Amino acid sequence: MAVNKWTAAKVARKVIDNEELFILDVRNHDAFEDWKIEGHKFEYLNIPYFELLDGVEEVLPKLPTDKDVLVVCAKEGSSVMVAEMLSEAGLEVAYLEGGMKSWSSYLEPIKVADLENGGELYQFVRLGKGCLSYMVISEGEAAIIDAVRFTDLFTNFAKEKGVEIKHVFDTHLHADHISGGRNIAAATGATYYLPPKDATEVVFDYTALTDGLNVKIGASQIDVNALYSPGHTIGSTSFVIDNKFLLTGDILFIDSIGRPDLAGLAEDWVGDLRETLYSRYRELAEDLVVLPAHFMIIDELNKDGTVARRLGDLYKENHGLNIKDEEEFRRTVTDNLPPQPNAYEQIRQVNMGKITPDNDEQTEMEIGPNRCAVR
Amino acid sequence: MNITKTLDAKGLACPMPIVRTKKAMDTINSGEVLEVLVTDKGALNDIPAWAKSGGHIVLEQKTEEDVLYFYIQKA
Numbered sequence A: 001m002a003v004n005k006w007t008a009a010k011v012a013r014k015v016i017d018n019e020e021l022f023i024l025d026v027r028n029h030d031a032f033e034d035w036k037i038e039g040h041k042f043e044y045l046n047i048p049y050f051e052l053l054d055g056v057e058e059v060l061p062k063l064p065t066d067k068d069v070l071v072v073c074a075k076e077g078s079s080v081m082v083a084e085m086l087s088e089a090g091l092e093v094a095y096l097e098g099g100m101k102s103w104s105s106y107l108e109p110i111k112v113a114d115l116e117n118g119g120e121l122y123q124f125v126r127l128g129k130g131c132l133s134y135m136v137i138s139e140g141e142a143a144i145i146d147a148v149r150f151t152d153l154f155t156n157f158a159k160e161k162g163v164e165i166k167h168v169f170d171t172h173l174h175a176d177h178i179s180g181g182r183n184i185a186a187a188t189g190a191t192y193y194l195p196p197k198d199a200t201e202v203v204f205d206y207t208a209l210t211d212g213l214n215v216k217i218g219a220s221q222i223d224v225n226a227l228y229s230p231g232h233t234i235g236s237t238s239f240v241i242d243n244k245f246l247l248t249g250d251i252l253f254i255d256s257i258g259r260p261d262l263a264g265l266a267e268d269w270v271g272d273l274r275e276t277l278y279s280r281y282r283e284l285a286e287d288l289v290v291l292p293a294h295f296m297i298i299d300e301l302n303k304d305g306t307v308a309r310r311l312g313d314l315y316k317e318n319h320g321l322n323i324k325d326e327e328e329f330r331r332t333v334t335d336n337l338p339p340q341p342n343a344y345e346q347i348r349q350v351n352m353g354k355i356t357p358d359n360d361e362q363t364e365m366e367i368g369p370n371r372c373a374v375r
Numbered sequence B: 001m002n003i004t005k006t007l008d009a010k011g012l013a014c015p016m017p018i019v020r021t022k023k024a025m026d027t028i029n030s031g032e033v034l035e036v037l038v039t040d041k042g043a044l045n046d047i048p049a050w051a052k053s054g055g056h057i058v059l060e061q062k063t064e065e066d067v068l069y070f071y072i073q074k075a
Helices: A008-017 A029-032 A079-086 A099-105 A153-162 A181-188 A266-283 A311-317 A326-334 A344-351 A359-365 B017-024 B043-054
Strands: A003-006 A021-025 A044-045 A067-072 A091-094 A108-115 A122-125 A131-138 A143-144 A166-171 A191-192 A216-217 A222-228 A237-241 A244-251 A289-292 B001-009 B033-037 B058-064 B067-073
Touching: A003 A079, A003 B017, A008 A099, A008 A108, A029 A044, A029 B043, A067 A079, A067 A099, A079 A091, A079 A131, A091 A099, A099 A344, A099 A359, A108 A289, A122 A153, A131 A153, A131 A216, A131 A289, A143 A153, A143 A216, A153 A166, A153 A181, A166 A181, A166 A216, A181 A191, A266 A326, A289 A311, B001 B017, B017 B033, B017 B043, B033 B043, B043 B067
Parallel strands: A003 A091, A021 A044, A021 A067, A067 A091, A143 A166, A166 A191, A244 A289, B001 B033
Antiparallel strands: A108 A122, A122 A131, A131 A143, A216 A222, A222 A237, A237 A244, B033 B067, B058 B067
């Protein structure tokens, strides 16, 4: 039987379209437990490839014959080996091209909404890592918020749309993934903005992103308004776009809230986080649609693959917005935090411009799941 | 430590380092030690996990100039 090769894009469609898939993950157990390809209707079997070197007979009865079987490993090599063994045993299976490495890098651009006068808002969903980036487009111009490091994807997308990237923002100094903001700005001549309170140690020039900053995009003058909202970091800043969308960065997610400890100061910032979530955001219109910089679990995706929810609904449903007692809130966001993201201290150094690892090293740093939230 | 055999798997990508390690293990006796040199970073977790699944013992592992060294005693 043939061995098929699937791209990360094809697997992403299966996730978004809610299709069935059987994943035979041949990485070691620790790697699988830590992080895997998540899908609503996916089934999993984890057997490390090195336990299959003598043959795949023991696996055969455990594999379904009525659905697609995808073999997955870290970089591809072992999944090809196992897929070929299964194929020789008479099964039709596929392997994931580039393995979890390519899954971690894949971005799916999805349109969130049409804006006034032909403008558009896109969300770039990085399924494997839970990162969300944004592009606002309006007649010839674009702004990008929280770009991940795959700069070509954004510049090519802008080219396809016939727009010039004018403004590039980071809502805060990221600790879980490497920002593409500075490189996109350098490649396009756009202005790169960072909150100055997060940027005290950065070694490059940037434009200050401060409360109340307003830029207008394109001929239809789509409004991008900055709103200082500290708590995940001391500089964390949100955006209100077109008076309809609230880009919350890593402060508020769909089913969780930001964690205050990744820059090392949980105790100091928990008060800011409380103030932002329980006062500043409270004063905003309930009909704003929240667009966060991350999702943690696949259940946070909408049917069309976007991650977006009405602010008023989050105030009803998100546990992190409904902790009345301040002391309990403090405990929730400082005790029992999940493990910190892989290499988060190094990633912060990269985003400050202090170290410049090569592409392979950057890929290694970003391996693993997203861990920016407290549930 | 008495090294019975050395396997140079530098430059090989996963799964070859483990495939070669397994073959080399088959040629030594119980209690003897195999030295493995690898550059594929995946080996960092995979070789100890593989050794454990077969009951072998990783006596020592170290990294020198991007080369990983493993000393594995056969079960």
